[in-house]
Amino acid sequence: MNTPELHELVEGYKAVYPAAITDILDTDFEFHNQWLGPDIRPLTPEMRVAGPAMTMRWVNDPVIVDDNQYEELTSRIVNEMKPFMVPVIDTSKCPNAGYWGELMCTIAEEKGISGAVIDGGVRDPYYIYKSGFNLFSVFPCPLEANFNRSRLESVQQPITINQVTIHPGDFIMGDFGGVVVIPQDIVVDVYYKVKELIDKESETRKLIRQGASVKELLATGGRI
Template sequence: MPTSSETIGEARRLGTATLHEAAGRIGALPSTIKPVDPGMTLAGPAFTVHCPALSNLQIHHALYHARPGDILVVHVSGGVEAGYWGDILNEAAMAQKLGGLVIDGGVRDTAGLATMGFPVFSNGVCIRGTGKDYDATAWLQQPVRMGEVLIQPGDLIVGDRDGVFALPMARAEEVVEAGRRREADETAKIEAIRRGERTLDLYGFANGAPTAIVEGLPFTGRAR
């Protein structure tokens, strides 16, 4: 079953760091993949694209196969030194009402992208153009790997200024609910800290801590 719009909206609100922890510390895409503008966020089902290096022809096709709200997740076969996406593709994606772009390659025209309201996450900016490789083998809606994460079509993708998180669709509701509980727990801890409590006590670190150096002297970490 597709992830519900309510679950997607709550995932966006909770954010990538909370969801990553709530899921058991899985799903973090490479930390080099960041938004063109820090205020950008995205959340939605993955529409996966496997491009040959230095060709963006397959992205053009993907635009017209993906559904409104889909996140294009583009693997570039290691050809990171190119700008696969710019203002033309951005306009086309907005016209198709897509939900955003996550690409492990470069983008360009970033001054415009940063102001257009369409969330673009890439691992860098590169002015080098791409070609159109008509003979290369490429895939739409097949699994792609980014870093240690294998992303399947339809997986929940969430992005914010901290990074990008991917989660199997079947676990979306479970992890969002765990994220709510984690958020409530962190809120309670912050309130306790503001009342004067220590993180050492809140997390149970006061006893049995590893030896550390404090003011140049060995220190066991135990409360004095």
């Protein structure tokens, strides 16, 4: 089995869909909860994201970070960005802060990043939509996270969203059907098995159009 280059994996995963991935994770690898939950959605149904996770965790904290600290933290985030990464932010469920905005999208795109996943609020959603950046989030929020609301605790350390642990480098795939996490040590195996499953589903569609019975459909090894 050939190991695809990273750009091939990214494009390949963008061409599939979360339900096929979770079926393979369920049946072949016994990972039964890799979905980041119903709250995280794309700004538009057409948006898709795939790539290795760049993780960040913010904690609810009333301490205001001074300008020097803010510059240091922002520089750290930008310096960690690499092409094809997907920034994923655990916001500790903060209800009144925006963790990503249009300017961060512009920076990310300059770094070769085309999407991000935020378990919380985002700023400038209209301008992000207009830019075409593939943003997944929970709600719009104009309030800056850094002012008396939230504090960056870690970058590129494990985080947890919807009881799913995400390690830096785990593979993220998301579309209108949800966002899922593929552990990095099985990402290539899952990729090939998902492709096989989708080929089977294409055959199943043909049989459905030909009037096959449920028994006949299940006998092919496909799903309904």
